[in-house]
Amino acid sequence: MSIFAAVVWLSVVSCALVCSQETSKKPNLTTNENVTREAGCLLQDNVDYNGNLMFSGTIKLTQTSGAALTIEGNITGQATVGTNRKVERGFHVHRFGHIFESCNFSGSDFNPFNTKHGSITSQNRHVGDYGNIELMTKGTVSIKVTDNLSSLFGDNSILGRSLVIHEFEDDLGVKNTEESRTEGTSGRIVSCCVIALRDETKN
Ligand SMILES: *[C@@H]1O[C@H](CO)[C@@H](O)[C@H](O)[C@H]1NC(C)=O
Ligand SMILES: *[C@@H]1O[C@H](CO)[C@@H](O)[C@H](O)[C@H]1NC(C)=O
Ligand SMILES: *[C@@H]1O[C@H](CO)[C@@H](O)[C@H](O)[C@H]1NC(C)=O
Ligand SMILES: *[C@@H]1O[C@H](CO)[C@@H](O)[C@H](O)[C@H]1NC(C)=O
Ligand SMILES: *[C@@H]1O[C@H](CO)[C@@H](O)[C@H](O)[C@H]1NC(C)=O
Ligand SMILES: [Cu+2]
Numbered sequence: 001m002s003i004f005a006a007v008v009w010l011s012v013v014s015c016a017l018v019c020s021q022e023t024s025k026k027p028n029l030t031t032n033e034n035v036t037r038e039a040g041c042l043l044q045d046n047v048d049y050n051g052n053l054m055f056s057g058t059i060k061l062t063q064t065s066g067a068a069l070t071i072e073g074n075i076t077g078q079a080t081v082g083t084n085r086k087v088e089r090g091f092h093v094h095r096f097g098h099i100f101e102s103c104n105f106s107g108s109d110f111n112p113f114n115t116k117h118g119s120i121t122s123q124n125r126h127v128g129d130y131g132n133i134e135l136m137t138k139g140t141v142s143i144k145v146t147d148n149l150s151s152l153f154g155d156n157s158i159l160g161r162s163l164v165i166h167e168f169e170d171d172l173g174v175k176n177t178e179e180s181r182t183e184g185t186s187g188r189i190v191s192c193c194v195i196a197l198r199d200e201t202k203n
C-alpha cells in the first residue's frame with residue numbers, strides 16, 4: 001500500500017468512527033421521538049429604562065418535540081407610583097441573549113423569516129411575537145402562553161435568545177407605521193431575561 005492510499009484509508013476509517021459519533025450526538029429534529037425540553041428565564045430590570053414600572057419574576061418554558069411550546073411564569077409589577085392596576089404589555093422573544101449589561105442589547109423581535117410584526121395567532125408574524133400579557137402594576141400575576149411557532153427545537157429555537165416585556169401594549173402590527181410593523185409600537189424594554197436550557201436529568 002502506498003503512503004497516499006494509507007492516508008486515505010486512515011481518514012476514511014477515523015471519519016467512520018469520529019464522524020458517526022458526531023452525527024449521533026446531534027438531535028434528529030424531525031424525529032417523532034417523545035423528547036421533552038425545559039428552559040428557564042429570570043426576569044431582570046432594564047438598567048437603561050428610566051420609567052417607573054418594571055417587572056421581576058420567573059418564567060418556565062416546556063415543550064415536547066412536535067407539540068406546542070408552553071410558557072408559564074409568575075411576574076410581579078414593581079411600580080413606584082400609583083395604585084395597583086391591570087396593564088397589557090408587549091411580550092416578545094428578541095434575537096440576542098447577551099443582555100447582561102442591559103436589555104437594550106437584546107436586538108429586535110426574533111424574526112428568522114423576515115416577516116412583518118403580528119399577533120401570536122397571525123399567519124404573518126415574527127417567530128418572537130407573543131402579543132400582550134396582562135400584568136398588575138404592584139401585584140404578582142401567573143401567566144400562561146401556548147405557541148405553535150416558536151420552539152425549543154430546530155430552526156425556530158428561542159434557546160439563548162431573550163424574552164422581553166415592553167413598556168406599552170403591543171398594537172399587533174395593525175397600524176400603518178414603521179414602529180407598528182416592527183415592534184407593535186410597544187416602546188422601550190422594561191425587563192428581560194435569557195432563555196436557558198435545563199438539564200433534563202435534574203428534576
Ligand atoms: C429522523 O426521524 C425521522 C422520524 O422518526 C426519520 O424518518 C428520519 O430518518 C430520521 N433522520 C435521521 C437523520 O436519523
Ligand atoms: C409523551 O410523553 C408525555 C409525558 O410523559 C405523555 O403524556 C405523552 O402521552 C407522550 N406522547 C406520546 C406520543 O408518546
Ligand atoms: C408560579 O407560582 C406557583 C405557585 O407558587 C408555582 O407552583 C409555580 O411553579 C411557579 N411557576 C414559575 C414558573 O415560577
Ligand atoms: C396549536 O395547535 C393546536 C393543534 O393543532 C391547536 O389546538 C391550538 O389551538 C394551536 N395553538 C395556537 C396558539 O395556535
Ligand atoms: C435603551 O433603549 C431606549 C430605547 O428603546 C433608549 O431610550 C435608551 O436611551 C437606551 N439606553 C442606552 C444606554 O442606550
Ligand atoms: Cu419586541
Ligand SMILES: [Zn+2]
Binds near residue numbers: 116125128129182184
Ligand atoms: Zn414582532
